[in-house]
Amino acid sequence: MTTLLLTLAGVTALLLATGYWTIRRRYTAAAVAGIGARAGAPLPACDLGGQLMAAVGTPPKTGGGATGSAAGGSGGPVTGGGGPAKTPAPKRKTGGGPTRRSFLRTAWLAVTGISLAGFGGASLGFLWPNLAGGFGSELDVDDESTILDYIRSERSPFPYPAGRMWITTYDPALDPEGVYAEVTDGGTAPLMALYQRCVHLGCRVPFNVGPQRFQCPCHGSNYTFWGEYLLGPAPRGLDRFPLRIQDGRVLVNTAQVVTGPSRGTVLYEEA
C-alpha cells in the first residue's frame, strides 16, 4: 500500500511538473513573440518591451535605412527607401533555464527514486519484526488461572502457537539454585515458557501426553515436562522466554531467547 501511494504521488508530481513546465514554455514563447511584434513600431517612452529591446540592441535594419543612418547621422528614426524595416524572427531561448530533455530526465529520476524508496520502505516494514503484539515482542498470552487449569486437566503444557511456545509449570521449591529464575520473574511465577523450536536442528517439538515428554519427530530428541534434555542428539534442554505475571495475566517476552539448561539438568520429570 505504501509503495502504491508513493508511486501515485510521484506520478502526480511528474504530471504537475510537466504541465507547469509546458505552460511556462508557452508563456515565455508568447512573451518573446509579443516583443518581436512590437519591435517594428516606434519605441514609446515608457514601453517596457521597448526598454528591453533597447537593452539588447536595436535589430538590424535592411534596405536603405541603415545606409541613410550611417551616412546622415541624424539620429532620428530610420526610414529606408525600401519600406518598413524587417525584424528578424525572435531566437529561441537556449540559456537561463532547463531544457525539455534535462527537465524530463530529472523528473523521471525523481519519480524512480521515490518509487524505489517506497518499495524499499515497504519491504523493510514487511521484514521487520511486528513489535505491536506479534512474535518478537512481549505477548499477553492468557489468564494465569486458565493456563494452570488447562495444564492440570489435559496433563499437557499449554500450547500457544502464535508465540511459538509451550507454557509449562514451574515450582521454585524444586529449583533451590534458581536455575530458571531468569525466566520465571526471579522464581515468583508458577509457569515457564518453552520455545517450541528443537535445539538440535530447529524442528517444531510436539508434546506426547502418553510418556509425558516432548518428542522431536525429526531425530528423536526427548525432553521432560519442563523441557529438560533426556535423550537424542539435542545438545541441551529447550530454550525458553522470560515470563512474568501481571494482574493475573501471563506475559511472555518473545524478544529474548534464553538458552536452555545443559544436559544432565533434570529438576522435574512427570511420571
Ligand code: FES
Ligand atoms: S531437530 Fe529435533 S532432534 Fe533433530
